[in-house]
Amino acid sequence: MVSQLLMLFLTCLPALVMSQGTPYDDAQSDFWSPSVPDPDDPTDLSTTDTSSPEVHSETSDYNGNAIPKRKLAGYYPVYNADGQPLSKLRYDLYDEIIFFAATTTENFTIGTDSLTQNEWDTLAFDFVKKCKEHSVLPTYSLGGWGGSRFFSSLAATAENRTAFADSTIRFAKKYGFEGIDFDWEYASIQGIGCNVISNEDVQNQQLLYKEVKGKWPEGKLSSPQSIAGIRDADYQKLPASNVTMMVEALDELRIMAYDVHGSFTKTTGPNAPLRSQCADPENQLSVEDAIEIYLEQGFKPEQLTLGIPAYAKSWTLTKPELTPRTVGNYKSWYYQNFTGIPAGGKYDDKPGTDICGQKTDYGGSWFTQELVESGFLSEDESSGGNGYTRYYDDCSGEPFLASNTTLISYDDTASTVAKVKYANSKGLAGVFFFDTMGPRDSTLEAARAELLN
Helix, strand or coil, X not given: CCCCXXXXXXXXXXXXXXXXXXXXXXXXXXXXXXXXXXXXXXXXXXXXXXXXXXXXXXXXCCCCCEECCCEEEXXXXXXXXXXXXXXXXXXXXXXXXXXXXXXXCCCCCEECXXXXXXXXXXXXXXXXXXXXHCCCEEEEEEECCCCCCCHHHHCCCHHHHHHHHHHHHHHHHHHCCCEEEEECCCCCCCCCCCCCCCCCXXXXXXXXXXHHHHHCCCCEEEEEEECCCCECCCCCECCHHHCHHHHHHCCEEEEECCCCCCCCCCCCCCCCCCCCCCCCHHHCCCHHHHHHXXXXXXXXXXXXXXXXXXXXEEEEECCCCCCCEEECCEEECCCCCEEECCCCCCCCCCCEECCCCCEECCCCEEEHHHHHHCCCECCCCCCECCCCEEEEECCCCEEEEECCCEEEECCCHHHHHHHHHHHHHCCCCEEEEECCCCCCHHHHHHHHHHHCC
C-alpha cells in the first residue's frame, strides 16, 4: 500500500503542498529540553522513553464517562504468507488485522492478488478463524497500489455501485470477515499508471461507501487515504463540504502517513516524518500536517487512525560525507543527494514488470526487524553497525542510518512511541502498522502500551 500519490503532488503542485504545512506548536519551545537530542551532534542517541506503563482497556473523560480504548491494527500481507505464517502473528497485541489485499476486476468479482483461488480460500478461512479465536477483528482490504485498476468504472453509476457493493459484502461474508477496507489508490488521480480514472471518482467513491454502509451497517467500513488529504482531479485539497458523505459513511479513515520521500523526490529524507520543519517547501508533509488536514476536512478525531510504517527506505548516496541543512534553530543531516535506489531486504520489490507492463526496479525497502538481523542497527536500537552510523533527526522526529554509500530511513521503537503519543494527544482512535511482518515485538509492545496509557 504505497502512498505514491506524493510523487504526483511533488511534480504537479509544489505551491499547494507548501501551503499545507501546520507547524508543531511546541516544537521551538521543546527544542532545548533535556529529552531532545542536541542538533549540533547528529549521532546524539537520546531517545523517547519507551518503558511500558500499566495497560488498561479503557479510560474515562472528565465527567467519568467511559471512553473506548484506542485500537492497534495491522495489515497482513497475503503475498508474503510464506514469510509470516498465520501461526506467527502476535494476535495478543492487535485489536484488528486487515487481510491485504483483494483486488478489483472488470466484472464485479473480487480478485485474489497473486494467490490462486484455492490458496486464498485456505488462507482466508484460517485467518478469520485464528483472529476470532483471539478476539481480534478480521477485516479484508480491497485495492492497494496494484489492485485499484477498476474502482472508477465499478463505482461510476448507481447500478454499478449496487452490484459492486453486493459483491464486496458477499465476499466478506463468505469468509467471515467483519469489515471491508477500501484502499482505492486513487480516486480521480492516476496511481500505478493504468488505472481507470474519472473526474467524478471522489463523488462516486463517497456514493459507493454510502451504498456499502447502507447494505451492511453492522460491518466495519474503513478506507486508507493519502498523507496529503483527499484531493480532486486537479490535486486541490477538498473542503469539508465536498466530503460529507465520506465522513458520514466511514467508521474509520486510515491515514497513510508514510512514503514522503523515495525515488521520486530530489533528495533523501524521512520516510514518515512526525514533523516537517526542515522539509523542502514543496514537500511539507508529516504526521502533524496530515492529522490537521483531515480534521479540517470534517473527520472526527475518533474516526481517524494513524499509519506507522514497519519498513525502511534506502538510497545510494552521491558522496560519503553528509551535508547538513540548517532551518532556523534546526540542523538536519537527513536531506542528501542520491544516485539511485539500492536493493533492499529479502522481501524488497525485485526488478520486473508491473500490471501495466511498465519496467520496475528495486524498491530499496527493508523491514525494520531486518535492519537488526543484518547488523545495521544494534539490538537495543541505540547505535549502528556493519559500517552504518545511527542518527536521530529532531526536525522530523525520525532516525536514520548512514554508511559511506547508503542512507536508510526508518522508524524505531522510540519514534514509533512518539507518534502514538501524538495520535493520543489529538484524540485519534488508534494507530495501524503497514505491515505486520516488519515491526519488532518490542516495538509492538511499546506502541500498544503507549496507546492505552
